[in-house]
Amino acid sequence: MRITVFGATGGIGGHVVQQALQAGHEVTAVVRASSSYDVKGVEVVRVPGLTEAEPLIDAVDGRDAVISGVGPRTAKSGPVASGSTRSILAALTKTGVRRFVAVSAAPIGPTPPDESFLNRRLLLPMIRSIAADVYADLRLMEADITSSDTDWTIVRPPKLTNKALSGKYRTSVGGTVPAGYTIARADVAHLMLAAVSDPKMIDQAVGVAY
Template sequence: MKLTVFGATGGTGHEVVRQALEAGHEVTAVVRDPARLDVPAHERLRVTVVPDLSDEDALVRVLEGQEAVVSALGPASNKQARLTPVAGPALRSIVSAMDRAGVGRLSAVSAAPVGPLPPQEGVFSRMLVYPLLRRALRDVYADLAVMEAEIAAGRTQWTVIRPPRLLNRPRTGTYRRAVDANVPGGKVIARADVADALLASLSDPSAAGHAIGVAA
């Protein structure tokens, strides 16, 4: 598969690039600073610099001839999300550019607190953990909620992956999934498993048009 990865220099993004190359895909990593891409050079890896993700014409040039897109974009902090939202504006441009370039498949990482609480969620999480998270990181989740709305409004076949707290641990491949819901009791997941979920969804027709909760 010819795959373009946005947010490739982040913790989840570099895992997406690494795993995609291991799986035999041709990968275009879109970055602002190539020096921050923590992935060795590879014959099937192309690194493309796009300083401004609102430049839709530049995105179309990058996406022409591609088959799918993975977005690991997201705000680095609540302050950044409040001052300059990242994910919502970027995905608005990316989805439009995908349509113009004829790229029909997209997976993107969001966050569990953007989704609904599972009915089976424990009282502690329901009454304390989720409310505190949603208050402390409200601008981050607002940005991601806008991102999800922009994606759903487009014409792509999309999948959104909603993980809880991310850990820098090896891929297990044994994480839990919940379609259009969060995983009950889901507290953490390895970034590498989120990358696995993002890539796996691209070849899973049943994942199209759904938000999928994942957790260890």
């Protein structure tokens, strides 16, 4: 499979690239023109940024799927995801590439009905308040994705860690994993790659956590 990865220099995107290579996929990584990124076996496409669709067309044209690990690095990063994703979606429309998998965040999803009282009334509202600007941007991103003509999947992880890949985690298609507090970036990447070829995850947001 030919896969293009946006956010390849980030935590999740980096794992997507490595795992895709290990699985035998043909991988294209999109990075900024100033980046020294160089991974053996990966086609690297350097672009000035993700604010315009035109420079992204060559990176996605003819691919079977596009995976985006683009997102805020910290709660203070501000709007990052929506503008970049809008450009990616426009490039997909221009090239006719349909399969798109993107990362968002668990607080954007619905609160599970069986979530604990403490989480429902205290923890989740506090998290949503602390990073309000980031989550507002992710909501815009998700709205653009769900209204696009792509075969999309949105993956919503909770707090990210740098633990090693386990391949063992819980998922909730169309929902949020209850009492799901953390997930390794490597396992988020694992799910995103699995989602590419899973028809049950098309046009769905998928919660993931341990």
